[in-house]
Amino acid sequence: MYHFLLLAANLLAVNNLEGTVTLESTGKPLHHVTVVLPQLNKSTETDDDGKFVFVGLPEGQFDVVAQSAGLADERKKVVVTKDNKPSVSFSLRLMPIRQEITVTASGKVETTLEAINSVTALDTLDLASKTGVSVGDLLDSAPGVAKRSFGPGTTRPVLRGFDGDRVLIMQDGVRTGSLSSQSGDHGEPVDPQSLERVEIVRGPATLLYGSNAIGGVVNMITENRSTHNGYLSAMAGSNNGLFGGSAGVSAGTGAWLLRLNAGGQHTSDYNTARERIVNSGARALSGGVSLSRYGKDKWFTLAYNTQRGTYQIPQLDSEDERVQLPFTRHNIRVTGGLREKLNFSLSYSDWHHDELANGSVDNQFFNKQFDYRVTVEQKRRGPFSGSFGVWGLNRDYKAVGVEATTPPVGQRSFAAFGLESIQLERMRLQFGGRVENTRYSPGGLPERSFTGFSGSAGVNVPLWRGGAFVSSFNHSFRAPALEELYSNGPHVGNLTFEIGDVNLRGERSNGFDVALRHTSARYKGEANWFYYRLNQYVYLAPTGEIEDGLIAARYSQNNARYAGFEGRFQAALHSKVWMNLGFDMVNAELRLNNTPVPRIPPGRGRVGLEFRQGAFSIAPELVLARRQDRIFPTETETAGYATGSIRASYTLARQHALHLFSVNVFNANNAYYRNHLSFIKDAAAEIGRGVVVSYNVRFF
Secondary structure, three states: OHHHHHHHHHHHOOOEEEEEEEEOOOOOEOOOOEEEEHHHOEEEEOOOOOEEEEEOOOOEEEEEEEEEOOEEEEEEEEEEOOOOOOEEEEEEOEOOOOOOEEOOOOOOOEEOOOOOOEEEEEEHHHHHOOOOOEHHHHHOOOOOEEEEEOOHHHOEEEEOOEOHHHEEEEEOOEEOOOOOOOOOOOOOEOOHHHOOEEEEEEOOOHHHHOHHHOOEEEEEEOOOOOOOEEEEEEEEEOOOOOEEEEEEEEEEEOOEEEEEEEEEEEEOOEEOOOOEEOOOOEEEEEEEEEEEEEOOOEEEEEEEEEEEEEEEEOOOOOOOOOEEEEEEEEEEEEEEEEOOOEEEEEEEEEEEEEEEEOOEEEEEEEEEEEEEEEEEEEEEEOOEEEEEEEEEEEEEEEEEEOOOOOOOEEEEEEEEEEEEEEEOOOOEEEEEEEEEEEEEEEOOOOOEEEEEEEEEEEEEEEEEOOEEEEEEEEEEEEOOOHHHHHOEEEEHHHOEEEEOOOOOOOEEEEEEEEEEEEEOOOEEEEEEEEEEEEEEEEEEEEEEEEEOOEEEEEEEEEEEEEEEEEEEEEEEEEOOEEEEEEEEEEEEEEOOOOEEOOOOOOOEEEEEEEEEEOOEEEEEEEEEEOOEOOOOOOOOOEOOEEEEEEEEEEEEEOOOEEEEEEEEEEOOOOOOOOOOOEOOOOOOOOOOOEEEEEEEEEEO
């Protein structure tokens, strides 16, 4: 393919750029390294000889970034003219500081330095030592990300204090179809070892992804277009009896590529620093198969994935029922497009879970949804580039049993959107808009329809080599969720007797984000400040009454504001010693009476060191969380805490494989502490000291 593209470029006399990528320790070529031209939103991969080529480039000066999981990136400048066809070479090595690549922020491959949104991307090495069968466990250490839970298997990320229907969870760019946004005792099952990376877009992402993304997006990415690759992992841990493993392989011939993967994790009851939490285990199994065809100008993928497992709800009293939540998810997805012209996705998800009390089925939940998305790429003209498209969703939800707090509901949504970028000499501008309609058709209750507009404008200004100032304004619209409109009954998963309001209006937010970023070989950092004013903010307001042994709460609306900051900083104190710092804080309150918004995470700080000698690394870290005493009237305070961890690893990089052996001691000081975002925090503290040992290998 490389030789064909180069020949075509020469015959057509267009500007092109070619290069090679090698591994510094051996000098051998690296396969399937991502190479990005940030100013042009173009990307490609190296072939089996470590070579890459871009064709049809305009004249000008551009940055070229080479990035591969686990290896330090390199960034170089090139000048492309009709008379100058440059060649650039990269030599990558193991380093703590690595460039982050995102596709979620704008729908195109770009570095997080150039992105308008605040993005954190975790690659395979970042995820290798993570444990847990739910996505909240994987991301709890990221800036601006906290963990909501009803036990270890039901965790879900909270972004900048936003939870539930305001945070969208996706897999490979499409919605998972689970029910974790509706209830605290439902999680997002995930096999962390099967992920290529996880991208976290903090702040409003409604422009591209809809009203459920008013607080942000988490995208779990498994797809890899490499023709021959694979992975194998195994892990075991103390405290909660963790064990698990995962494997996947891709193989192809010609334009065809077949992928297979399977894995699972299992945990038993966990121990806090003082007691054992009964019935707190979880298990999950996953598997998938996909068939792809990548032609010269078009591609498509047909994929099937399934997850099944069981969450256990901690038994907090000897007289409590032993509650288990067995779940099953099936997903069929078709994606494809014309290269650099059009992309589409069709996804069907079927989610089902039961709630078992002492082995008997009390409740059953069914969620079937089909969503589609078509995006057309605008042909680049001078500094202008962009995309526009449509998105739609058809959803059928049904609950059966004593917790059937809502009737069967059909949901239909449709949206049209556009995003435009202007690359100027000294800055990049981005702006766009989205119009979305959502209709609910409940059995026996009034139908509702909501139409709203979301828009954004942002600027990214390079200040120095590797540094940038970024600012954006967002206007976001969110239609009320079906449980906010139609709930009426006991909802043990949220520990409330919920009363919806069929007359709720759409929620609107106006917000500012300001960020300062820097990335170089020795330093990497970012600092983000945000401020949002939400009109007609929907929240659960306790009535002071008790229904069925639960606090009665009614969905109400009020104006609110969210403000906060987050950041992280990495620095080379010595060629073998690196410092890692992180912090995040959010303050949110109802504007009418300055009452704190419920369930807001406390401020946190992180300080760590990494000592590296060749392929060996040891990284101690201390996490400090302040006391959370700014609470809603029905909440209880949580004390501040400090937990320590130590991670030791050995990384072996080779031309065709990357091996990682790691040992992670978590809560090394065996602190007894509570997570303010746990629904059961008053009865169950967090996990105590434990050790996880893991081995991972990635084949190229």
